[in-house]
Amino acid sequence: MSTMEIAVLGAGAMGSMFGGRLAEAGHSVTLIDINQPHLEAIRANGLCVETDGNTRAIKNIAAMRPGATDKTPELLLVFTKSMHTRAALSGIEHLLGETTAVLTLQNGLGNVEAIRDFVPLANVLIGVTTWPADLVGPGSVSSHGEGNIRMMSADGERTSKVSAVAEALNSAGLNCQVDDNVWAAIWEKVAFNAALNSICAVTGTTVDQLGLLDDSKSLALTVAAEVVSVANASGVSADLNTCSTNIVHAIEQHRGHKPSMLQDVLAGRKTEIEGINGAVVDVARTLNVSVPHTETLAKLVRLIDARNASAVAK
Numbered sequence: 001m002s003t004m005e006i007a008v009l010g011a012g013a014m015g016s017m018f019g020g021r022l023a024e025a026g027h028s029v030t031l032i033d034i035n036q037p038h039l040e041a042i043r044a045n046g047l048c049v050e051t052d053g054n055t056r057a058i059k060n061i062a063a064m065r066p067g068a069t070d071k072t073p074e075l076l077l078v079f080t081k082s083m084h085t086r087a088a089l090s091g092i093e094h095l096l097g098e099t100t101a102v103l104t105l106q107n108g109l110g111n112v113e114a115i116r117d118f119v120p121l122a123n124v125l126i127g128v129t130t131w132p133a134d135l136v137g138p139g140s141v142s143s144h145g146e147g148n149i150r151m152m153s154a155d156g157e158r159t160s161k162v163s164a165v166a167e168a169l170n171s172a173g174l175n176c177q178v179d180d181n182v183w184a185a186i187w188e189k190v191a192f193n194a195a196l197n198s199i200c201a202v203t204g205t206t207v208d209q210l211g212l213l214d215d216s217k218s219l220a221l222t223v224a225a226e227v228v229s230v231a232n233a234s235g236v237s238a239d240l241n242t243c244s245t246n247i248v249h250a251i252e253q254h255r256g257h258k259p260s261m262l263q264d265v266l267a268g269r270k271t272e273i274e275g276i277n278g279a280v281v282d283v284a285r286t287l288n289v290s291v292p293h294t295e296t297l298a299k300l301v302r303l304i305d306a307r308n309a310s311a312v313a314k
């Protein structure tokens with residue numbers, strides 16, 4: 001296997017987990033972040049990764065602030081929250097070479113548009129992942145269970161770059177499939193997140209608690225149906241049955257799970273609402289599709305974001 005020069009922009013839960021696993025597979029990995037205690041802990045003790053009872057410290061990994069590295073990577077993996085993508089890329093623009101591939105597996109819509117401001121479309125790769133990750137504390141991440149990645153170039157071309165990136169991800173056991181239908185996968189994940197994340201963020205319930213009332217379960221399914229109707233109107237063949245099955249499965253199985261949007265609300269951090277429900281509403285408007293439930297949830301989460309921001313400002 002040939003090894004790759006990889007930089008991870010946004011080395012929180014997902015970026016650290018992916019970066020750690022790629023470093024373990026022998027790739028040269030630089031984590032780039034602005035979370036100073038996290039960077040210092042990694043430099044002092046290595047990156048601590050816990051996966052299903054297997055805890056190890058990964059030492060062959062660099063951890064830097066954006067301005068502190070000048071190594072141009074073959075692959076830049078973007079794992080900031082979606083609303084930070086543009087600011088983060090502007091901090092590492094000097095690293096982007098003519099052939100650097102930039103892969104986003106972030107949630108939401110609008111990630112390609114943000115990345116395109118910095119690199120040509122031919123270098124942008126997009127996808128979704130079902131791998132979960134949590135930041136346990138500075139220098140330490142955990143991930144449980146199996147996941148996968150569905151990925152493709154943003155312009156739909158199956159280039160050698162796409163194969164090389166998929167091979168690198170697979171060398172780290174990350175189960176990457178190159179998928180011509182990647183936009184359907186992205187919209188199906190947006191539908192899942194628009195439904196569960198926003199309802200849990202507004203109500204403070206865990207995912208399984210949405211099963212306490214028929215009304216809340218049916219609200220989640222209604223939001224998913226709205227999002228899928230927007231995807232279909234825009235020419236993407238997202239499948240409502242797939243989304244509904246995933247939502248019902250999550251409500252039945254994800255006991256005690258707080259979606260990231262609820263975790264952000266509870267921690268007083270800004271949520272990804274604009275990249276998820278907000279972005280769906282924007283696309284729906286251009287296509288004249290009605291998404292009243294998705295829009296109401298966007299407005300409510302926006303209000304929570306504003307409340308949290310005003311509390312910080314005081």
Ligand code: NAD
Nearest residue numbers: 010011012013014033034035079080084088106107132133
């Ligand atoms: P996170 O908040 O743990 O990590 C984001 C990191 O980006 C933070 O460490 C932050 O310091 C860093 N960052 C912010 N601004 C930056 C800047 N200007 N320069 C460099 N770094 C910067 O988020 P996460 O949970 O890892 O999620 C990342 C993305 O992946 C999100 O879009 C999320 O929705 C998606 N996602 C998360 C999971 C999960 O289980 N956590 C699963 C699938 C997809």
